[in-house]
Amino acid sequence: MIALCREHADKADAGAFTPKQLRGLKTDTQRAREIGARFDWMRQRLLAVVGGNFYFDTPTPVQIHGVPVVAFSRDEDGHWLLNVEMPRTTPEPRMIVRENFWISRGEPVELECPPKGRLLAARYANGDAIKIEFIGDMDADKLSDRYPNADTTQWGLRSPVTAVEIEMRLTGTGIEFGPRSTRIGGTVMTNCFTCACTYGLVVS
Numbered sequence: 001m002i003a004l005c006r007e008h009a010d011k012a013d014a015g016a017f018t019p020k021q022l023r024g025l026k027t028d029t030q031r032a033r034e035i036g037a038r039f040d041w042m043r044q045r046l047l048a049v050v051g052g053n054f055y056f057d058t059p060t061p062v063q064i065h066g067v068p069v070v071a072f073s074r075d076e077d078g079h080w081l082l083n084v085e086m087p088r089t090t091p092e093p094r095m096i097v098r099e100n101f102w103i104s105r106g107e108p109v110e111l112e113c114p115p116k117g118r119l120l121a122a123r124y125a126n127g128d129a130i131k132i133e134f135i136g137d138m139d140a141d142k143l144s145d146r147y148p149n150a151d152t153t154q155w156g157l158r159s160p161v162t163a164v165e166i167e168m169r170l171t172g173t174g175i176e177f178g179p180r181s182t183r184i185g186g187t188v189m190t191n192c193f194t195c196a197c198t199y200g201l202v203v204s
Helices: 006-013 019-027 029-034 140-146
Strands: 046-050 053-056 060-064 067-074 080-085 096-098 101-103 110-112 119-123 129-138 161-170 175-177 182-184 187-189 193-195 199-203
Touching: 046 060, 046 067, 046 199, 053 199, 080 129, 129 140, 140 161
Parallel strands: 046 161, 053 193, 060 199
Antiparallel strands: 046 053, 060 067, 067 080, 080 096, 096 101, 110 119, 119 129, 129 161, 161 175, 175 182, 182 187
């Protein structure tokens, strides 16, 4: 048995940690003190689902005007670490994610972050919004059930697969990453799969 604080127990119940990572929590007290506002979903294989499109083994799924809006770095153990920066048309700062640590900036009118640590959502007065959700360790059937309109059987991904789903509404930009599609001006993208590329979607 591994005794955890309430925060980490809730995250463990939601599937955030692998068995090896749970054992590490028992001995790594320095890391435990560092958690704070952090996504603890550390995986060496991670499927990014951004605006209804899919990016695997792609370090920068979305780049807009030279800015990596959704990108990944790796730690010394090869875990993919999430980085998110919201484009905006207002000088008011917005939430950012740096290597799985998130910082709530500006003044969101709504902020949702349940204790299990797999969901983060914020909405701002001008209509900007962001939602990040980790979906843990899906086998082929669960992957197909979650994304029924995508041909997941053709992707060739080994089970289990952990996904991070990212949605954004960017007021005044003509860009929206919705739950099922990406909209850029008059162009709509949905259910596209990108694998083993440096970049996924690039908007110049």
